[in-house]
Amino acid sequence: MTTERPAPPLTGGEREMLRTFLDFHRATLAMKCEGLSDEDLRRASSPPSTLSLLGLVRHMAEVERTWFRRVINAEDIPLRWSPEGDFQAAYDASSSTRAEAFEAWQAEVEQSRKIEEAAESLDVTGYQPRWGEHVSLRLVMLHMIHEYARHNGHADFLREAIDGVTGA
Template identity: 70%
Template sequence: MERIPPSPLASERESLRAHLDFHRATLAMKCEGLSDEELRRPASPPSELSLLGLVRHMAEVERQWFRRIVGGDEVPHVWSDRHDFQAAYDASSSTRAEAFAAWEAEVEHARAVEAAAESLDVRRYVPRWEAEVSLRHLMLHMIHEYARHNGHADLIREAIDGTVGV
């Protein structure tokens, strides 16, 4: 995934796409050059959060918002048989290949779902929130979700090998 800074002159939709893709690429960048073992290494006790766990979690999040909510698909969770996003964090037996294949597939599907929507004003009902929300809001929510978890990824990566940076 190429990490391209968003243009400050883009349209609203292009800006949302670019910021979301920038954050997706940031997560991938934080995982570059690490072994499966390093990717599974927990952040710091008592937390079991790992870079691979973040990738798995974000695959579930992408699937939830773009396949289930926007796309209306009834698809199972990737790493759990129930509505449990925390289960994805347990990457103790996962591999880079497995986690990244799932995440990249969900990102590609999300891009296609978003591109097919006629506008950012498309609305979908979110049962957990008991409200209708626009595609615009969901994209902003995804940017927020990635930004939050990329902060975690920064700390985890630094703890693994000292690598820092944006």
């Protein structure tokens, strides 16, 4: 399976730009994982770190779930991998599989897209309890782009350490 990555527009409206750049970064993470076995995807970066590509996928499922469903949509749902709310739990992919992690991540991405598309505008707000503040959908989308970009940088190094593949 080959992931298609959307080309962000060079001109256009703010929402279209944010949406496409976010989808670009989502696709980049998927591309970094293509062609690897479950074992490769679980391989830790460098001790003592437990960071792995599969851990990043699981983490991004939690991030999507939190910002779109819990914050913007005000859903009272726990994290997928930690009912106690420990975001670090998602990074432990030692017993995870590609199927499990990607199914969760793709389901959360789909929910995020539905929430964003249904929102009246980028000015829609939700409450972020960790900050004790209301935040706009605009901020959430910018934060998500930042989060993916940062972790895609990690994914670059992880993938290169596994099989030498660079770029995406």
